[in-house]
Amino acid sequence: MKIAICDDEKIFRKDLYQILISSETFMNGASIHEFSGGDELIEYYARRHGFDVIFLDIEMPGLSGIETGQKIRKIDKDVIIIFVTVHEQYAIPSMEIFVFDYIIKPVNPSKVNNILSRVLKKYREQRYIVTLDCTEGVHALEAGEIVYAEVYNRRITFYTKNEKYNCCGKINDYEIMLIPYGFFRCHKNLLINMKYIKSIKTTEILMTTDARLDISIRKRKKCLEEFNKYISRYRI
Numbered sequence: 001m002k003i004a005i006c007d008d009e010k011i012f013r014k015d016l017y018q019i020l021i022s023s024e025t026f027m028n029g030a031s032i033h034e035f036s037g038g039d040e041l042i043e044y045y046a047r048r049h050g051f052d053v054i055f056l057d058i059e060m061p062g063l064s065g066i067e068t069g070q071k072i073r074k075i076d077k078d079v080i081i082i083f084v085t086v087h088e089q090y091a092i093p094s095m096e097i098f099v100f101d102y103i104i105k106p107v108n109p110s111k112v113n114n115i116l117s118r119v120l121k122k123y124r125e126q127r128y129i130v131t132l133d134c135t136e137g138v139h140a141l142e143a144g145e146i147v148y149a150e151v152y153n154r155r156i157t158f159y160t161k162n163e164k165y166n167c168c169g170k171i172n173d174y175e176i177m178l179i180p181y182g183f184f185r186c187h188k189n190l191l192i193n194m195k196y197i198k199s200i201k202t203t204e205i206l207m208t209t210d211a212r213l214d215i216s217i218r219k220r221k222k223c224l225e226e227f228n229k230y231i232s233r234y235r236i
Contacts, residue, residue: 001030001123002050006041006068007057007084012105016055016084019109025117037061038068050076053119055103058085073098077208078126078144080119125181126195130174132158132167139165143181147196147209149174151189161209184226186215194230 003020005013013034020026033051035041037060054072058065069081083102100122101115126144145160151171158165175185182194186205190213198206200223205213215223 001027001052001120003030003032004035004041004044004051004054004056005032006035006038006054006060006065008036008060009057010036012057012084012107016107016112019107019112020116022109023113023116025113025120027120038063038065038071041068042071045072045075051079052123053080053082055082055084058083059087069099080122082115082119128181130177132165133169134165134167136166141165143178143183143193144195146178146183146193147207147211148190148192148213150191150213159209159211182230184223186213186219186223188216190214194227197227200224200227 005016007013007016013036017032017034020032033044035044038056039062041054041056042063050072056065056069060068063071065083065085069083072079072081081099083099084105084107085102086105100119103111103115126142128143130141130143130146132139132141141158141160147159147161149156149158149171156167156169156171156174158167171185171189171191175183175191178191178193179185183191184194185191192205192207192213196207196209198208200206200215200220202220203215203217205215205223207213
């Protein structure tokens with residue numbers, strides 16, 4: 001796991017760094033990078049692959065945390081962002097950037113530990129590996145890469161953002177396997193990743209990839225309930 005702390009206060013960066021590495025849930029092998037401003041963080045993103053988690057101060061000279069978050073979201077929709085602020089009301093408009101959570105200064109170690117535990121759960125769930133027995137061979141995908149799976153003519157096709165895989169097997173088996181990782185069976189022939197839901201309409205679900213998928217009328221209520229739980233759990 002790759003973590004960034006972006007804050008103009010050096011003392012705060014050091015304090016948060018110590019809290020993170022002292023946490024019982026901190027992953028072995030995780031790395032932490034510090035940045036004193038949004039411009040510095042954006043520049044790093046332009047030169048490297050980015051981060052898994054970012055602790056981002058809202059009030060910084062120059063590029064604010066909200067402006068920085070907006071720019072990052074345009075190039076990385078999956079990074080987990082946690083906003084940091086002195087004033088709680090400043091965290092409310094930040095939710096439009098799809099933040100995972102926020103913390104108030106001065107930082108409470110137990111609050112950080114609680115957030116880190118949930119971050120690790122999400123991080124591991126997204127990286128759960130699914131092995132697909134496809135016509136062209138065996139493929140291993142992270143659960144978080146799968147947008148949805150569809151049954152057609154007794155074959156299952158798994159769709160990611162850029163690829164599709166035609167596979168053998170039963171959708172019931174994949175449903176049991178993937179439900180713990182944010183998936184929902186919205187139709188007898190469709191298994192969707194709630195991470196990619198954009199909106200739920202009366203008879204269809206619009207995904208962030210612009211795919212329009214049928215939803216069973218009798219499953220719509222349950223889908224809304226599960227999606228609300230998913231949003232509540234991950235704050236996205």
